Amino acid sequence: MIVELGHLALAAALVVAVFQTVVPLYGAARGDATLMALARPAAMVQFAALILSFGALTHAFVTSDFSVSNVVSNSHSLKPMIYKISGVWGNHEGSMLLWVLILALFGAAVAAFGDNLPESLRARTIAIQGLIGVGFLTFILFTSNPFERVIPAPIDGQGLNPLLQDIGLALHPPMLYLGYVGLSTTFSFAVAALLEGRVDPSWARWVRPWTLAAWVALTAGIILGSGWAYYELGWGGWWFWDPVENASFLPWLAATALLHSAIVVEKRDALKSWTILLALIAFALSLLGTFLVRSGVLTSVHAFAVDPERGMFILVLLAIAVVGSFGLYAWRAPTMDGGGVFRPISREGGLVLNNLLTATAAATVLIGTLYPLALETVTGEKVSVGPPFYEATFVPLMVPLIIAVGIGPMLAWKRGDLAGAMHNLWAAAIIAISVGLALAWLKGAPVGAALGMALAAWLAIAVLTEWADRIRLFRVPFANAWSRAAGLPRSAYGMSIAHLGLAVFIVGAVGETYFSHEVVRYASRGDRIEIAGRTVVFDGVSERAGPNFNAQVGIFVLENGDRLESERRFYPAEGQQTTEAAIRVGPAGDLYAVLGEPADGENWTIRIYYKTLVVWIWIGGFLMSLGGLVSLADRRLRVGAPAPRRRVAEAAVGGDD
Amino acid sequence: MGRLFALVPLAAAVGLLAALAWPLFEGRNPQELPSVLLDKPVPAFDLPALGAGEPGLTSTDLKGKPVLLNVFASWCAPCRAEIPRLQGLAAEGVTIYGLAYKDDPEATRRFLDALGNPYARIGVDRDGRTGIEFGVYGVPETYVIDGDGMIRHRHVGEVTDRVADATLVPLLKELAK
Numbered sequence A: 001m002i003v004e005l006g007h008l009a010l011a012a013a014l015v016v017a018v019f020q021t022v023v024p025l026y027g028a029a030r031g032d033a034t035l036m037a038l039a040r041p042a043a044m045v046q047f048a049a050l051i052l053s054f055g056a057l058t059h060a061f062v063t064s065d066f067s068v069s070n071v072v073s074n075s076h077s078l079k080p081m082i083y084k085i086s087g088v089w090g091n092h093e094g095s096m097l098l099w100v101l102i103l104a105l106f107g108a109a110v111a112a113f114g115d116n117l118p119e120s121l122r123a124r125t126i127a128i129q130g131l132i133g134v135g136f137l138t139f140i141l142f143t144s145n146p147f148e149r150v151i152p153a154p155i156d157g158q159g160l161n162p163l164l165q166d167i168g169l170a171l172h173p174p175m176l177y178l179g180y181v182g183l184s185t186t187f188s189f190a191v192a193a194l195l196e197g198r199v200d201p202s203w204a205r206w207v208r209p210w211t212l213a214a215w216v217a218l219t220a221g222i223i224l225g226s227g228w229a230y231y232e233l234g235w236g237g238w239w240f241w242d243p244v245e246n247a248s249f250l251p252w253l254a255a256t257a258l259l260h261s262a263i264v265v266e267k268r269d270a271l272k273s274w275t276i277l278l279a280l281i282a283f284a285l286s287l288l289g290t291f292l293v294r295s296g297v298l299t300s301v302h303a304f305a306v307d308p309e310r311g312m313f314i315l316v317l318l319a320i321a322v323v324g325s326f327g328l329y330a331w332r333a334p335t336m337d338g339g340g341v342f343r344p345i346s347r348e349g350g351l352v353l354n355n356l357l358t359a360t361a362a363a364t365v366l367i368g369t370l371y372p373l374a375l376e377t378v379t380g381e382k383v384s385v386g387p388p389f390y391e392a393t394f395v396p397l398m399v400p401l402i403i404a405v406g407i408g409p410m411l412a413w414k415r416g417d418l419a420g421a422m423h424n425l426w427a428a429a430i431i432a433i434s435v436g437l438a439l440a441w442l443k444g445a446p447v448g449a450a451l452g453m454a455l456a457a458w459l460a461i462a463v464l465t466e467w468a469d470r471i472r473l474f475r476v477p478f479a480n481a482w483s484r485a486a487g488l489p490r491s492a493y494g495m496s497i498a499h500l501g502l503a504v505f506i507v508g509a510v511g512e513t514y515f516s517h518e519v520v521r522y523a524s525r526g527d528r529i530e531i532a533g534r535t536v537v538f539d540g541v542s543e544r545a546g547p548n549f550n551a552q553v554g555i556f557v558l559e560n561g562d563r564l565e566s567e568r569r570f571y572p573a574e575g576q577q578t579t580e581a582a583i584r585v586g587p588a589g590d591l592y593a594v595l596g597e598p599a600d601g602e603n604w605t606i607r608i609y610y611k612t613l614v615v616w617i618w619i620g621g622f623l624m625s626l627g628g629l630v631s632l633a634d635r636r637l638r639v640g641a642p643a644p645r646r647r648v649a650e651a652a653v654g655g656d657d
Numbered sequence B: 001m002g003r004l005f006a007l008v009p010l011a012a013a014v015g016l017l018a019a020l021a022w023p024l025f026e027g028r029n030p031q032e033l034p035s036v037l038l039d040k041p042v043p044a045f046d047l048p049a050l051g052a053g054e055p056g057l058t059s060t061d062l063k064g065k066p067v068l069l070n071v072f073a074s075w076c077a078p079c080r081a082e083i084p085r086l087q088g089l090a091a092e093g094v095t096i097y098g099l100a101y102k103d104d105p106e107a108t109r110r111f112l113d114a115l116g117n118p119y120a121r122i123g124v125d126r127d128g129r130t131g132i133e134f135g136v137y138g139v140p141e142t143y144v145i146d147g148d149g150m151i152r153h154r155h156v157g158e159v160t161d162r163v164a165d166a167t168l169v170p171l172l173k174e175l176a177k
Helices: A002-030 A033-037 A039-062 A069-074 A081-086 A092-116 A119-143 A167-196 A201-232 A243-268 A272-295 A308-335 A347-379 A387-410 A418-442 A447-470 A478-487 A490-515 A615-632 A635-639 A644-653 B008-026 B077-091 B105-115 B129-134 B161-176
Strands: A517-523 A528-531 A534-545 A550-557 A563-571 A576-580 A582-584 A589-598 A604-612 B067-072 B096-101 B121-125 B141-145 B151-156
Touching: A002 A033, A002 A039, A002 A092, A002 A119, A033 A039, A033 A119, A039 A069, A039 A081, A039 A092, A039 A119, A069 A092, A081 A167, A092 A119, A092 A167, A119 A167, A119 A308, A167 A201, A167 A243, A167 A272, A167 A308, A201 A243, A201 A272, A201 A576, A201 A615, A243 A272, A243 A347, A272 A308, A272 A347, A272 B008, A308 B008, A347 A387, A347 B008, A387 A418, A387 A447, A387 A490, A418 A447, A447 A490, A490 A604, A490 A615, A517 A528, A528 A604, A534 A589, A534 A604, A550 A589, A550 A604, A563 A582, A563 A589, A576 B077, B067 B077, B077 B096, B077 B105, B077 B161, B096 B129, B105 B121, B121 B129, B141 B161, B151 B161
Parallel strands: B067 B096, B096 B121
Antiparallel strands: A517 A604, A528 A534, A534 A550, A550 A563, A563 A576, A582 A589, A589 A604, B067 B141, B141 B151
């Protein structure tokens, strides 16, 4: 009964979404305030209907209702409760339902917080959000119904892919979707602005926080996913340049560019046309990601629900969204005025450089992702574009970008003084070069490693220098500097934290890539294994039964007597095997041990890694996301109302962002 | 900004969409890993039996009628999972030969004693040489071999109900005609 109610609510949401699209758009075109005002309640009702629908599916999973086909395929009565719940979105149908739920959440948020938007802009934004909803609700109802019944109901379910039975992965998709789908809001704003034919000042103030919110969630989602791959897949990698990873990374790059160009729109009323294009591209890349993951056109470890019919449907949605919005852009963008002028060496110039490099990076990743597909289409040959491609194309683009990230915040708006900025940064430059040379000469590090660490040092010190400069640390009495520090806007702190996070991330990425150690060998009980100056003793294997799996547990004893356990789990319901690595996390590096396959007699294959500095990767990513959150908490964004006087005052302190 | 310039994103997007649509129209399955030996005769081999007095497996045994050759090992979990499915196929009259890949014969013996034996004959490929000749990616793999000893299909991974019903059984029926 509840299941049918959920299905009905889903259908009702589609009807409301159609209403939410048609009525406000018509009202805005006619200038009819009554019709436009209907956008807000419609968005609220659609969200409420989808909460009901999602609640019904969750109920079916929690109570293990095996008369529902989706529950049978993805759940099992013995599964722990948390994974019963995460099973709701651990499959194609349920995750699409989560997708539209979040889409409606953002639509409702625009409706709820949009008081200070011009009426027609708000109505159009909500309508476009509704239109995206129409597309995806149709998709769910006609090709991916999560509420389908099976008669007769089987006794038990087939279980959830055990790789997905993990806390990191329980949280990873909702975070990622908040990011992906959050970009729909900026997309709707951009399309609404194009329909209006002008970029309202309130448009610029609105786009940035929404981009920021989506970016924060996307960053957190990618970091969670990367962490999951690291500890769950059992070979200690954290990024594989897999098509599906790229599918989340592409919108992230576009959102990062958008985040920075939106600052220019907000502060300087320039780059409007480019920012709108970025907003369209960012969401188009989100949709492309959805298509790549679900259509099965690319082979990936992550691809699920491979079904050409669904792929075709999403492709049609993607085509409508892209052709419609880009067509509108081609039509309307040339008529929009350019706005404020600036010199190449200026804060704006720095942000444009950021945009150019980030967009180029996104293009290289896009090419790397789609090239195998294109080649297979043309020649039928299967190739895989691996890390070497990205190391040769993506990484070199990051070098000038990171140098620029250090300098940009030191430049003034409109017309900057590069020599003045460099004057402040000489200490950073000297330390960075010393770090690089010391690593290369004293430790014999490869060039890439020395360069990477030098860039990280440069960026970290430049960020701290910029902060010290802003509060006049050591130049005015300490109490005075302290009060300046307390008075800095949160968006300034947000920027510093996020940029520092980037530096920390680079340390981790370079450390892991260049300085890790690996030992793979046969071992029997009592064998001692030397790795990276440490000794690990293999203490044999025992059997253990888990709630829904059987495990062979390998024990590894560290020098300090700590015992680490690595498991090989076999899940009978799913007929699958997973590996749980034994990981001792440390600031200098992780010890990572995996019990492999049994060999002859008492011997087991074991793999032990020392992953140098790897934890910095996730601390860095977390800092980036935190920086976004801090910036989002800025009073200016929360209040949202124009405050020209205050902004002049801030500019005197050195400007924010 | 020039009007023409504003058309660039649209043109790029349309090109991209066309490239994405192509494989869907062609109906190609990227998950399939075609064998290099497809439509070629099976490599010659002569493998010993699991126990004394049992028949071994040679490449000539594969000729005569369409059969399945299943590459398995006792240390592989999906192999364990697919045994019941293979027994079902054997009961339906499908001849399945087994290639015990890089496995201790004693362990293979225990494995089959515990789970049941769907194989008409088993060849012990202790050092994995024959597996290499076949181009085995990883166990389990299942090959469909026609009456002339030609490899007609290769399935990588567990033989699930879907694989058996949708691919293997229809192909065997067609080859038997």
